[in-house]
Amino acid sequence: MTLSFNPRNGQSTAAHPQTGPDEVAGLVAMATLASGAVAATAPAVRASWLGAIAHGLQTRADELVALADQETALGAPRLAAELAGAARSLRFYGSVAAEGSYLGATIDHATHPDSGVPAKPDLRRVRVPLGPVAVFGASNFPFAFGVLGHDTASALASGSPVVVKAHPAHPRLSARLAEIAMRALAGVGAPAGALQIVHGFDAGTRLVTDPGIRAVGFTGSQAGGLALWRLAATRQEVIPVYAEMGTVNTVVVTPAAAAQRPQEIAAGFVGSFTLGMGQYCTKPGLLLVPAGSGLAEAVARALEAASPEGWMLTEAIAHSCTAGIGRLEDAGAKVIAQVTAAQHGWAAGPVLLQADAASLTAGSALLEECFGPVAIVAEYDGDQALSAALSALPGSLAAAVHGGTGDTALPRLVADLSRRCGRVVVNGWPTGVAVGWAQQHGGPWPATSSPAHTSVGAAALDRFTRPVAYQDAPDGALPPALREANPWRLSRRVDGILTS
């Protein structure tokens, strides 16, 4: 039996029986059976499935937010907003599927023997769904990166059945979300097996090694993501693991910005790194400020003034946050401000540390993520010291730069940061990941195990497809996306020309 914990008092209740190995195999077999029908369903119809799930979420919003708050202590306002965003995302991924560009439909007609160019066959290429996808959601976003989050929505939208592993930080919510979604899917005629759920650690392991699973989506810690990536590499047929993992997301403040907007930057940084008690994979964990700018002190004062408090999601996260702070201190950082937390449950208060930018060298513990309301302010002494620190940064999901009016350093800093992350924010904060066509939520290793992909935004669908080319196939043997008459009215590339 899995347990559900209340972070506010640490008390547990029974949540759900663990899914045994035979049961996992049976669920994957059902997903495999469903995969042909899910893949063959027109994308516009799959969009209606996602719309039905979104509707199910919204009509039960109050119940779901209350349940999520019991298990995560993230607070009803934040959770209600997150649920609304998850419903919008489900519909967005459906609309991306229906738009159809994700299929990459491409047609090269055969060359005529008398055309003077080398003879070529008729070739047509389209992306096809991989088949059953295992989804491991995150502790920190029970809706956005949970059972019905980005991975599930983009996998279903692109035509693959999903088997979700319930997150131990919110097992009751996970079960309820799956139940609502399965009912919604049945109501609109989706095949049984399009979406299913398993519970328990061993069930997750069994899922990743089941030959029927064709890809894995994961959001969470480096340790968790890399463990799944390693496990998948031991399979007879290795499958892609799209692990989006936590990183230190660096924010650079230029001298001009530090001089012009010190209070705004200090307050903004505190707000961003303590949001949701710092339990964001995009939390800005490192603020690089000019030496002598007084910004470190300004941030310390802003933290003390704000004094945010809250709870860590799980006991393990609370422990590892405390241990992480110890590692940062061992690596030379000093605590310069902290908020003392209440003494109930897994309550936590933010901690601000200071370090010298010169100590930010490759491999330093100062450049490892400390998940929770913890951040470092590091002073750099001149451009060269800043460059040296930036070149030591490991890959991250996001980074930001704050510049001043007419700041000539901005283009170079944006370019430098873009080499080490998936998203560069200017005069803003990395927390807050908008869902749209242009989003990139990924980054160089170890931000994700697959830096060419994104786990948020339209391109998230690409992860669960692979291209197939058809050579000289008669029209009737082609998938609809490639038929000459273009029955799905897709934008396609025909003989090299993109057509709408």
Place this chain on the structure above:
Amino acid sequence: MTLSFNPRNGQSTAAHPQTGPDEVAGLVAMATLASGAVAATAPAVRASWLGAIAHGLQTRADELVALADQETALGAPRLAAELAGAARSLRFYGSVAAEGSYLGATIDHATHPDSGVPAKPDLRRVRVPLGPVAVFGASNFPFAFGVLGHDTASALASGSPVVVKAHPAHPRLSARLAEIAMRALAGVGAPAGALQIVHGFDAGTRLVTDPGIRAVGFTGSQAGGLALWRLAATRQEVIPVYAEMGTVNTVVVTPAAAAQRPQEIAAGFVGSFTLGMGQYCTKPGLLLVPAGSGLAEAVARALEAASPEGWMLTEAIAHSCTAGIGRLEDAGAKVIAQVTAAQHGWAAGPVLLQADAASLTAGSALLEECFGPVAIVAEYDGDQALSAALSALPGSLAAAVHGGTGDTALPRLVADLSRRCGRVVVNGWPTGVAVGWAQQHGGPWPATSSPAHTSVGAAALDRFTRPVAYQDAPDGALPPALREANPWRLSRRVDGILTS
């Protein structure tokens, strides 16, 4: 010193000094230095670089074909055609880069606060080059998959410098190709370090583990490709390895086709599996024919009538082909026709085996590639036996089906085969990989280590890029592809709408 061998007599000559570890590190450092300039060069200018290399190839065609023939014994006509194709491919990848869709430029403008939808920042996404790419070419295509083959051309086109590992099967040609290309690049003003070469096995290993190398392209055997994939996984920062590996490419003959075109199919199969002495990664290694159709005997007679002869590329390949035939016999296949080879050098004659389709079970040695002029004809007894055999097939690069007039089984067979390969050919043979926008040269594991990608065709560029999003960046800090005025006149997606 590496050695160059002549397959026609087995004699060797000294080829090139091995590249030492410090020298490899120096070359990677040079590539890293060049990577900023290569990435910042407009794609249309990089296209002119590839054009210059193509021109260099063509003006020295006679010399290069003679050198290639000495080292590979593939024959001047085939090699001249391959060189011409490689020149066309270099120009094609340049044109794909210049066209610019590979950048995936996408712009979501900020939403207005009074627009009634949730506030969103300005987000712009584009694919940026990964940086230095290590390329390991194949033995069997010294031009198409050699120093200046698909991997090198697509990596350079997409904006990354390349360091090639010379192939031991054609080290002198490799050195000469690199020399010609480096001179051509220098002549059109490309930065030094855009293309370089290393020699020797240890140099290749050093290359893959050098922190400056950001991706690996490989074409060759399962053993070689998986060894590099494993090696890259041990790096501090793991990088993608795009290994395109040899597979058994299955061809299905329907009862109607077997009845209507037995001689054409038999002769076509012999021509395809003995082309280049079977040293093609797309060689059809397995022909599934209806029991009682007499096709196995027809193929045997066609082989005896054609009696093609030639040489294996290397001594190691010759030995492993002989060993592979032994493994196929141990697994139950019987030799039904063979051509006796001459006794000089690494001469080889084709071998045709027969097996029962019922013995084609998952994990059987009958489903492992035997590189060389070796193929199996397997008889299936009815639809169910055929389905069982198809469901046991491992992932492959290509597959084919031969159907008859009005063959109602064709659509289902095309769909079944598409689940196990990267390209399905109808009424044709898998050898011959056209270069164009719609090509897919890849397939499910273990055909490649990255089934979402292709090593031939326009999408080959995608392998050496990763997306970056810019949030609220001022126009002057954006890369040209994302600037509001669209200076490169790209097709871009703006606020969800694809624009030309």
